[in-house]
Amino acid sequence: MQDDGRFERIPQEIECSQNSEGILLERASAVAQRVLEEIETLAGTTACKSVQLVRLKQWAQEQGCWFSDRSMFGDFIDRGSENEVYLSPDTKEIIKLNDFRYSDDNLTSFFERIKAHNIYFPDCAYRMLGFSENRDGHVCAVLEQPFIAEARLATKEEIYEEFLRLGFRAVDGGEYYTNGVHDIFDAVDGNVLIDDEGHLFFIDTIIYTSDSGGYAKYQSLSPRHYRSTE
Numbered sequence: 001m002q003d004d005g006r007f008e009r010i011p012q013e014i015e016c017s018q019n020s021e022g023i024l025l026e027r028a029s030a031v032a033q034r035v036l037e038e039i040e041t042l043a044g045t046t047a048c049k050s051v052q053l054v055r056l057k058q059w060a061q062e063q064g065c066w067f068s069d070r071s072m073f074g075d076f077i078d079r080g081s082e083n084e085v086y087l088s089p090d091t092k093e094i095i096k097l098n099d100f101r102y103s104d105d106n107l108t109s110f111f112e113r114i115k116a117h118n119i120y121f122p123d124c125a126y127r128m129l130g131f132s133e134n135r136d137g138h139v140c141a142v143l144e145q146p147f148i149a150e151a152r153l154a155t156k157e158e159i160y161e162e163f164l165r166l167g168f169r170a171v172d173g174g175e176y177y178t179n180g181v182h183d184i185f186d187a188v189d190g191n192v193l194i195d196d197e198g199h200l201f202f203i204d205t206i207i208y209t210s211d212s213g214g215y216a217k218y219q220s221l222s223p224r225h226y227r228s229t230e
Helices: 011-015 023-043 049-063 106-120 154-166 216-219 221-228
Strands: 075-079 083-087 093-098 127-133 139-146 168-173 176-178 182-185 192-194 200-204 206-209
Touching: 023 049, 023 106, 023 127, 049 127, 049 139, 083 176, 106 139, 106 182, 106 206, 154 168, 154 192, 154 200, 206 216
Parallel strands: none
Antiparallel strands: 075 083, 083 093, 093 139, 127 139, 168 176, 176 182, 182 206, 192 200
16 A cells, blocks of 8 residues: 555556656557557457457556555545546545446547547546456546545536637537537536636546547437437
């Protein structure tokens, strides 16, 4: 364990790698990309998500970034559409076990999504800690975000203004936003916080490249769209 009792200590190689922002994310992404290239060469298909998950679990175990005991993540507080959410023992971080639900037939979009989130929303950037299984036994990425304590839910108008500032435009009345490079879905009041100084924190959104489907992609992925059509 670490001295503060937060997590089981990661082996030195991985821990040192994480001193450079995003290194573990890049390494895991490279593993998934190699599997994609192998399957595409051998079978002529990009449908390799299940193989990537098996390979990533094996890789994480070999590298010492596989978490077999979920209790070290802290108290379970919520289950969202794709994340199992925990509050860390020191109450400073939120730990999310992401089950790759929105990753289509391979995991490339997941890794690109996390990288894009960290660029657009650095105040609540994700840090990849490794991999684990959630309560349903699914292989998940273990992601850490700062716990935003002193904040309220942002309004639709505040979210709209922030996206304009970031260079995005609203599509279909703000159902999603695009800047021509990335489309961002599910940036709604429950997923966006604002502090007393007016800083917005986008804690849970869905991001895809703009050339991956636009509104049709939003319809297929947004949890709120699912509920509105039931």
